[in-house]
Amino acid sequence: GREFQTYGFGGRGFVGSSGSVAEVGMGSGGGMKGSSRSAFSLIELLVVVGILGIIVGIFFTGFSYIFSKQKDKQAKMEIAALKTAVHSYSLNHGSYPNCSGGVCTPGECLFLSLAGFHNAEGTLEVPPYPTTIPAGLFGYELMSFDVAEIPDLSHSGGNSVILWLSETLGKDPEFLDPWGNEYVYEFPREDGNSGFRLFSKGPDGKTTEGYTEDDIR
Known part of the structure; x- marks a missing residue:
């Protein structure tokens, strides 16, 4: 069978x-x-890894946003302080910070004027006037040296005031925004309007046509 x-x-x-x-x-x-x-x-492992990736992405996106907003806030505070110092300079000297003959860059002119090394005519003043720089924001201790010991300085050359300040202060005499770019100072203004203009180029560090949306004024 x-x-x-x-x-x-x-x-x-x-x-x-x-x-x-x-x-x-x-x-x-x-x-x-x-x-x-x-x-x-x-x-299950792949799902968990994917979820963790999403959480980490959200965290870093939120952190970057908060950090960016903090920099914006700091820049606005520094600009307000610098504008106050410029107006104070104008009240004392009858003119906004300027540099005769264009010897200085606009940034150098602003620093030297607020540090007391420029007079009303925009020429060098040694010993300097009392500084109006908001040291608490920029960390410059301009009162840490004896004005009587300041050597004979000039606007340019080997004994320039900029070079001397760099060596004395231990860093370049300039006002930098939170992104490491120099604040833009204009007097006279490039747009032809009266007064001065002071602003930050913002995160992109540019202020030419098409790159002004993130400028902070």
């Missing part, structure tokens, strides 16, 4: 054509269930 073979799967089976009964067990330790569990665990 015909022989039948039974194959069992988890307690169930079927009969084949041979006379013996064969059972194939797929119990709790079987390969298929183990592979399924491993695959599921890998999917």
Whole structure:
């Protein structure tokens, strides 16, 4: 007669054509269930990693936004302080900071004037007038040296006041915004309007046409 073979799967089976009964067990330790569990665990891991990536991205985006806003706030505070110092200079000298003959760059002119080294005519003043620089914001200790010991200085050359200030203060005499760029000072103004103009180029460090949206004034 015909022989039948039974194959069992988890307690169930079927009969084949041979006379013996064969059972194939797929119990709790079987390969298929183990592979399924491993695959599921890998999917879980990928999901967790994806979620963590999203959380980290949100965190850094939020941190960058807050940090950027803090820099904006600092720049506005420094600009306000510098404008106050410029108006104070104008009240004392009858003119906004200027440099006769264009010897100084606008940034140097602003610093030298507020540091007391420029007079009403925009020429060098040694010993200097009392400084109006808001030292608490920019960290310049201009009162740390004895004005009586200031050497004979000039606007340019090897004995320039800028070079002497750099060596004395330990850093370049300039007003930098939170992004490391020099504040822009204009007098007379390039747009032809009266008064002076003082602003930051903003995060992009540019102020030419098409790059003025992030300027801080």
